Amino acid sequence: MKVLNCTTPGHFEYQDKPEPASRAGYSLLRIQKVGICGTDLHAYKGRQPYFEYPRILGHEVAAEYVSGDAPDIRPGDLCTFLPYISCGSCIACRSGKTNCCSRLVVCGVHLDGAMAEYYLVPSPLIIPGENLSEDELALVEPMSIAAHAIRRAENIKGKQVLIFGAGPIGMCTSILALQAGAVVGLADVHAGRLAFASSFYSIHTFLNRDPSHFINEVRNWTNGDMAPVVIDATGNLQAIESGLQYLAHGGQFILVGLQKEAFHFSHPEFHKREATLKSSRNATRKDFIRVRDLIKNKTLSVDPLITHRIPFGVVAKQFETLYDPGNLVMKAVIEF
Ligand SMILES: [Zn+2]
Ligand SMILES: [Zn+2]
Structure with missing residues (x-):
């Protein structure tokens, strides 16, 4: 599969990697859309503190569910996921504040993200798409x-x-x-x-x-x-x-x-x-479900937020244009 790796600040490289193998407790996703976040823009420029390279960026995802053991979802359904992996046992996790887990690991920051054709995530992090469009699902994380x-x-x-x-x-x-x-x-x-x-x-x-x-x-x-x-x-x-x-x-x-x-x-x-x-740090599963349901019930309209679309194959070439204030980028989305 093709991935886009940020090898050093200011440099993207398309690489071929083996598709991740499914295993118990994980779900395999075929990535459809990835929203580009301030975190990605800072990481690419080398302005993100404590960031290590090479790193595959991307954590605002709309994907097709391929396989795995997540509940309430079938292969072929659309989904998104919480990109925050919490430990489940620290004081914050014990009180339900998984968003500020003391050992928090963020996909696309501390480990490789989703600017890739396929991506494997822990099944409990999957959020079933419930009829949201790919665009809407890519906006669930920032929302x-x-x-x-x-x-x-x-x-x-x-x-x-x-x-x-x-x-x-x-x-x-x-x-x-x-x-x-x-x-x-x-x-x-x-x-x-x-x-x-x-x-x-x-x-x-x-x-x-x-x-x-x-x-x-x-x-x-x-x-x-x-x-x-x-x-x-x-x-x-x-x-x-x-x-x-x-x-x-x-x-x-x-x-x-x-x-x-x-x-x-x-x-x-x-x-x-x-x-x-x-x-206010990150978000919890409760926030994700709430946003998904508000979009599903047409209570929230998020479509105007996507102002730019970039095909996956030309992200390396076009990424710099996202920094130009004249381009008035609100949310740019990579399309696979
Ligand atoms: Zn983000
Ligand atoms: Zn924790």
Whole structure:
């Protein structure tokens, strides 16, 4: 079978490898679509900390089920899977928080991912497709990350939620927040991304170019209260450190984006709000099933998110174009 291996930062190589052999406890998948994630874009550029090469990338998958012992699925059915392998015995796993397992292994990060014609996954990770399209299945993973962030924010119905970053995770989070009944504001420095967001979804957008203008806009939008929930989906240090000033008293600040530096807040600013700060990492099976069912019931519309499609055979040649801001990539999908 053909695989696409990221041999060193900035270099992809198509290689022939033997098809993985089925074994007990695992399921064999024929890959149909793979969504390209920020993780893949950073890994290819060598900007992903603790990343080892060579590595086959890809963890946002729509696949045909070939064989194995996963329940509720038959050969020929479509599916996706949770790309997070949790240990099942650490303190986080014992309390059901498999998403932040202390020994978590992520497919396409710590071990080879799905940019390959066939892929073998532990059967308990399989999520049956239940009539979702291949496009929809490829979007279940990023939507689940967002669903988890919204779950971390708890009761947001009727509340104003201010989301920073109109990239794929910020967009997915906005969509899930809308679905949960929130009033969504989305801030970004790129006008093109905001135009994309507001053309498909009823989201209030903020062009965050001039901080003093922006804070006034948020103040007006919230009637002077500021936002009861602020979610950072930029993974940008400056955005995270400045995020607190947009938070209402008694509010919650959720970090779904990740960067690698220490961040600082003014303690009095944090204290006077009695603010709650939470991180949101990956997603659980419950989030995946919820997203799949919301898409299945037509409660969530995710199709607008796919803006670019690349045939598997030309990914190596076309990957660089995904970094060009002028191309306005929201979600690019590899097609097999
Ligand atoms: Zn992803
Ligand atoms: Zn664990």
